[in-house]
Amino acid sequence: MVDRLTAPAVLDSAAFDIRLKPYEKITLDNGIPVYLIPSDNQDTLMLELVFNAGNWYETKDLVATATNYLIKNGSSRHTALQINERVEFYGAFLDRSSHHEHASYVLHCLSRHFADLLPVVQEVITDPVFLLEELDIYRQNMKQQLSVNLRKCEFIANRRIDSLLFGPAHPYGRSSSMEAYDALQRDHLQEHYRAHYTYDNCTIFAAGLLPEGFPKLLNESLGKETWNGKSRFAKKDQPIDPAPEKKAYRITNDPQGVQGAVRIARLFPGRLHPDFPKMMVLNTIFGGYFGSRLMSNIREDKGYTYGIHSQLYHFRQQGALAILTEAGREVCEATVREIYREMELMTVEPVGDEELHLVRNYLIGSVLGDLDGSFQLIQRWRSLLLNGLDENYFNQYIHTVRTITAEELLEVARRYFRQEEFYELIVF
């Protein structure tokens, strides 16, 4: 009979050789850096063009996302429909995104269609016309979407906590509004585009099965000209402006709602601070994975919520630490009390050997999964390179996971898990 009472032996995470596989780099004639993770195990590829063009760079509200969205909606030679048809005929996806710092366009396609698709990407990025008609449709539909989102307690809670942490005028704390959509004008978009979507403000990432002649194709298409000239950007960091009062905020958005959105958050240093990797480990134990203290207590023991998480934000100028959950309306206050109770526990009792061992193994195992495959690997490099970091940062994190002690964790918890330094918010 097989022994079902004893767990099979496991290879400890200490035995895993975790290394970040290096990228290849080429530079186009005009100086655009291209980072590559080639792979022969697939027939697909991704190509991403990233610009420092997120909302941190905008001079008017919502201009960065609107610009990013509408770049694809018409060039001087083709309408939005013609562009979309050309991309979608090949079963490809050309997606856009805009965040606080970076805005990007990413192509996913079967590698054999790349040569047909690259000219479309080139046209989209270098020749958008921002038709007024397209802007009006965008404005109308975004306002409609906003009207639906404003009914959701978690949407209101996310906006409010960002505003409390960073200040309502700071790019990290600003939120969308009907008025700001109404104020969007075509020339704001053109201006933002011309200032930031330029060859010298572009970084390219590519991964997967790169077709023969890939560097040459890319160079011919995006590397020959100094398209859109030099980026124009002269803006200093705006001061972070957190709300002065760290009281308990309660907002009623829907008097008939059956749940509340709980957010408890504080500012936290950015990635370069020595406490950051330590907090990555502490946060995992506290609320960063399924077996965390918060999940074990508030979901698995009390059943107050479907899920509760704590997470670290690492924006370029400022980081933050936030606990997020949606809980039953009647148990929201009890949930808040339990969160503080778990927080305090971390400042008085050192984490036990068994739990720390488990979290080390879990984190190393999840890094192994995160680095599996060329697309995953390029994402990891992207996150490092765009923040001016390299493999040393990654290695330092792995080293911290492997060696941090219960005493160090206690020290970090005592430094940051202070109830009076958190903003506490419930939106019903």
Added chain:
Amino acid sequence: MIHFRKFTLANGLRVIVHEDHTTPLAVMNVLYDVGSRDEDPGKTGFAHLFEHLMFGGSVHIPDYDEPLQMAGGENNAYTTNDLTNYYIQLPAENLETAFWLESDRMLSLAFSEKKLDVQRKVVCEEFREHYINKPYGDAWKRMRELAYKVHPYRWMTIGQQLSHIENARLEDVREFFFRHYTPSNAILVIGGNIRFEQIERLTEKWFGSIPSGNRYLRSLPAEPDQEGPRREEVHGRVPLDALYKCFHIFPRLDQRYYTTDLITDLLSGGSSSRLYQILVKEKKFFSHIECYHLGNLDAGLLTIEGKLVRGIRMEEAEQAVDDQVERLCADLISERELQKVKNKAESVIAFEDMALLSRTNSLAFYELLGDAELMNQEIGHYNMVTAGEIREESCRIFNINNSSTLYYYAENGESPGNPI
């Protein structure tokens, strides 16, 4: 082309092995042939609640998650109308931990009153979060009840109502387990950096001694052909009018399933698709519109749902949708448009098959359909579809007698005709 080998244990457990030596990981996927369609109409939501209880400790192992995390693994599960699927991803060296955990909970659960009590609450919060406390959250409940009168697809996987979950008892849990969670009702897939011989040995060691149990024989009432249009109107606490229309389609194993799948892509498979281009961009009747189906095994639904631009009347919007689906029935689509949606189908499969987790998942799903090899025949099925079949199937699906329509009106004062 996905390579695999399969074998069956004496107790009836079907096992599929997919070697991939380019990854340091291994995945174990256990699919149980039970979904919310197998529930008692008075105890809906049970298959999903049960999925939660599968993490509440098994007969020899008090805690499922801890040993897995210690082995550097992650796991999750999901329940649909048709099936329940559990998966683990972990470093390949630690695969035996997955065998130990999954075989013990297939053998028997711990059946704890406390765990049941907590998971009832957790699932009720899940219900509230996704279906009550969200605008339009109850639309699908209404659509299912409108479209199905007999077949158990008439309730949602989360359950028809909260009380069904609140009333679940431990004896129901026990009974459900021994009826459905047996080797003969399960499919085990192991993929990643592993060897076939190693899997044969480990499977026999850990799963071989589990009693086979009775094979659950499904006999569900077929939904009779719909004989006339069905309509419902509701006024909800939502900011925009929304239109929902759904139509009965053929089961997953019917070749016409592929025709239908391509039809949904023609209508809303991207920014160049018909509904988006004509109704959002040109006519500006909708701010958002989509067409989809859920890939159900029994005869499912094709759904079109959209949010109306303020000021547009519901009847006007519905007519515009009808015009578009009728065009598919009236005119043959061009070869180029047909090629576009076939290319998309090929590309979606290629991207899905990149991830080991997704490949092992699909192998289990296709084995449930009858044979894992079907996975490698999907593109062929799509390529066989002709423009004539698209037209023929569109005429049948979009027949008014096959339709159910929900007008979901915004609360008074906000719409219609209230410009923003």
